[in-house]
Amino acid sequence: MTDEKTIDATEATETVDLWVAGTEEPQFQPTDEGQQEMFVEETDERLAKQLGSVIDDDYLFDDDVEDDERMIVNMGPQHPSTHGVLRLQIEMEGEVIRRTKPIIGYLHTGMEKTAEQLTFGQGPTNVTRMDYLAPLHGELAYSLAVERLLDIEVPERAAAIRVLMTELNRISSHLVALATNGMDIGALSMMLYGFRERESILAFFEKTTGLRMNHNYIRPGGVAADLPPGWKDDVAAILADLPVRLAQYDDLLKENPIWLSRTQGVGVITQEEAKAFSITGPILRATGVNWDLRKAFPYSGIENYEFDVPVGENGDVYDRYRMRVLEIIESLKIVEQAMDRMPKGDYRIDDRKVTPPPRARIDESMEALIHHFKLFTEGFKVPAGETYVAVESPRGELGCYMVSDGEANPYRMHTRAPSFYNLQALPITMADSLMADTIATIASMDPVMGDVDR
Amino acid sequence: MNPNGEMVLPEVLQALADQFEDVTWLKSHGQDVASMPAELWKPFAEAAKGAGFDFCSDVTAVDWMRQRPERFEVVANLLSMEHGVRLRITTALGRKDPTVDSLTSIWPGAGFGEREAYDMFGISFEGHPDLTRILMPDDWEGHPLRKDFGVGSVPVQFKESHKV
Numbered sequence: 001m002t003d004e005k006t007i008d009a010t011e012a013t014e015t016v017d018l019w020v021a022g023t024e025e026p027q028f029q030p031t032d033e034g035q036q037e038m039f040v041e042e043t044d045e046r047l048a049k050q051l052g053s054v055i056d057d058d059y060l061f062d063d064d065v066e067d068d069e070r071m072i073v074n075m076g077p078q079h080p081s082t083h084g085v086l087r088l089q090i091e092m093e094g095e096v097i098r099r100t101k102p103i104i105g106y107l108h109t110g111m112e113k114t115a116e117q118l119t120f121g122q123g124p125t126n127v128t129r130m131d132y133l134a135p136l137h138g139e140l141a142y143s144l145a146v147e148r149l150l151d152i153e154v155p156e157r158a159a160a161i162r163v164l165m166t167e168l169n170r171i172s173s174h175l176v177a178l179a180t181n182g183m184d185i186g187a188l189s190m191m192l193y194g195f196r197e198r199e200s201i202l203a204f205f206e207k208t209t210g211l212r213m214n215h216n217y218i219r220p221g222g223v224a225a226d227l228p229p230g231w232k233d234d235v236a237a238i239l240a241d242l243p244v245r246l247a248q249y250d251d252l253l254k255e256n257p258i259w260l261s262r263t264q265g266v267g268v269i270t271q272e273e274a275k276a277f278s279i280t281g282p283i284l285r286a287t288g289v290n291w292d293l294r295k296a297f298p299y300s301g302i303e304n305y306e307f308d309v310p311v312g313e314n315g316d317v318y319d320r321y322r323m324r325v326l327e328i329i330e331s332l333k334i335v336e337q338a339m340d341r342m343p344k345g346d347y348r349i350d351d352r353k354v355t356p357p358p359r360a361r362i363d364e365s366m367e368a369l370i371h372h373f374k375l376f377t378e379g380f381k382v383p384a385g386e387t388y389v390a391v392e393s394p395r396g397e398l399g400c401y402m403v404s405d406g407e408a409n410p411y412r413m414h415t416r417a418p419s420f421y422n423l424q425a426l427p428i429t430m431a432d433s434l435m436a437d438t439i440a441t442i443a444s445m446d447p448v449m450g451d452v453d454r
Numbered sequence: 455m456n457p458n459g460e461m462v463l464p465e466v467l468q469a470l471a472d473q474f475e476d477v478t479w480l481k482s483h484g485q486d487v488a489s490m491p492a493e494l495w496k497p498f499a500e501a502a503k504g505a506g507f508d509f510c511s512d513v514t515a516v517d518w519m520r521q522r523p524e525r526f527e528v529v530a531n532l533l534s535m536e537h538g539v540r541l542r543i544t545t546a547l548g549r550k551d552p553t554v555d556s557l558t559s560i561w562p563g564a565g566f567g568e569r570e571a572y573d574m575f576g577i578s579f580e581g582h583p584d585l586t587r588i589l590m591p592d593d594w595e596g597h598p599l600r601k602d603f604g605v606g607s608v609p610v611q612f613k614e615s616h617k618v
Contacts, residue, residue: 104588104589105587105588105589105590105591108589108590110598112574112599113598113599113603113605114605117605148483149483151483275508275509275535276561276562276563277562277563278509278510278511278512278561278563278564278567279563289535291535296535296538297538297540385482385483386482386516387482387483387485388485388512388531388540388542390511397511399511399512399531401512401514401529401531403516405521411516412516412517412599414512414514416511416512416514416531420566420570421512421563421566421567423566424562424563424565424566453589454589
């Protein structure tokens with residue numbers, strides 16, 4: 001070891017001015033009078049801003065922002081409040097969002113390609129997994145498309161069961177929308193209540209279809225099974241319970257000042273924007289457009305039920321929330337009517353080319369067994385043709401474009417997914433709004449990523 | 455269809471039919487379908503918007519490989535909320551470099567549907583502001599919904615089986 005590399009221990013300790021316990025305390029220099037005064041250049045205006053008596057928000061309209069003040073924020077895809085795997089690329093200036101780009105496809109599973117491999121009878125198993133919060137609407141659109149190509153009409157009871165089940169499904173889906181909407185804005189009790197009430201409907205679904213979600217219940221030709229014994233009591237219990245609960249939600253949110261200030265005037269979409277960007281469902285109706293496919297292009301005999309279409313006014317987050325509450329009330333009316341006048345008869349069409357024979361027949365008839373076997377292995381052939389059928393799902397126009405070339409599989413099956421098209425509204429809705437409103441806006445759009453990406 | 459076998463179009467559509475002679479009209483299960491050559495795609499759409507079709511529900515495509523002389527068919531579902539009428543417009547595109555005008559300047563809402571058709575079928579929409587893949591990864595090769603794109607499968611290996 002050479003002399004240059006040795007460190008002089010005494011010199012090193014002297015330069016560091018630290019107080020060590022047991023030694024003499026260092027003397028602090030008191031500040032002089034000049035240092036105690038406020039910043040000399042401080043003007044009264046600047047002081048008022050710092051104290052908060054004058055709020056400076058002109059940056060909202062300031063376009064001359066230098067590049068280094070812009071910032072790209074990636075939100076998602078794994079963000080709890082983006083409702084699944086939605087990714088947003090947001091360009092910000094300070095707290096203000098200038099541009100947004102939704103990036104989707106993280107949940108893409110090629111369901112339209114899969115549909116081409118499955119027979120028409122297997123199809124509902126596939127489409128029910130698209131919009132997993134409203135599976136019955138997906139099945140309904142698919143089944144209606146197949147039935148139109150086959151040119152068959154389902155029995156009255158099957159149609160009424162479909163109306164009953166899809167409207168219950170609308171309620172359960174809107175309850176989730178309310179729950180997550182509340183949770184995202186901070187009304188956490190709403191989340192617990194919404195999921196609690198939805199559970200009563202899912203329990204009924206489980207009793208009827210065998211599954212809580214992904215039912216494969218509505219099939220071409222009718223429904224998979226008749227309503228279970230005692231179904232009226234279950235539906236009546238739901239009908240008795242939900243209005244009380246909805247009143248409680250209103251107590252919680254409707255006039256809650258925090259809720260109002262977070263939702264009113266936030267995420268506004270105008271009528272023109274909504275129509276131009278192909279937005280449907282509660283978001284369109286919240287802007288004041290009276291458009292509901294159940295009224296415009298009725299299906300499954302829904303024109304025979306009495307219900308109103310709630311229409312909003314301002315097209316903001318609050319109106320969308322109100323739409324969902326009011327639609328639950330209207331759906332309850334339909335469910336009640338469907339329950340009261342449930343027609344007697346068969347729950348599926350009596351056409352052995354489409355629906356399997358009854359279970360009892362299979363035990364005694366060889367032909368019935370063969371029929372059953374052929375239907376579930378080869379499927380049934382559908383005449384060549386193409387059609388587009390749309391139903392009003394909780395999120396808007398859920399369309400099914402079906403092309404058949406005369407085989408047992410669809411030649412092409414395309415789903416017009418409402419969430420997919422509704423997402424186009426995000427960039428225009430979020431432009432020039434604050435980052436803090438992003439979550440409220442996304443939640444009010446109620447996108448289901450399974451529906452978006454398919 | 456009237457008793458003479460002629461097609462009866464709703465009033466809204468009749469005006470459009472008079473305006474464009476090269477458009478073929480047909481009824482498909484009670485729905486009106488207008489097929490047109492690709493160069494009429496945008497002019498017809500503009501006229502349709504003028505006639506009250508203020509809403510473009512959906513844009514998609516069908517691959518008719520080895521079934522039709524023109525391989526691709528682009529399909530758009532239009533809707534007139536005012537009249538309560540639906541109209542489906544279709545155009546056929548060739549196998550090589552299928553290209554058609556974008557409808558985004560008429561209905562911005564067609565944007566996502568066109569991106570999906572581009573992603574899934576490789577159909578180009580001229581004038582689209584952001585024609586990029588939407589569902590598949592950016593570096594994906596091929597267009598999955600084409601009929602010559604295989605479904606693919608993962609071989610199932612059971613524990614006791616011999617290696618394939």
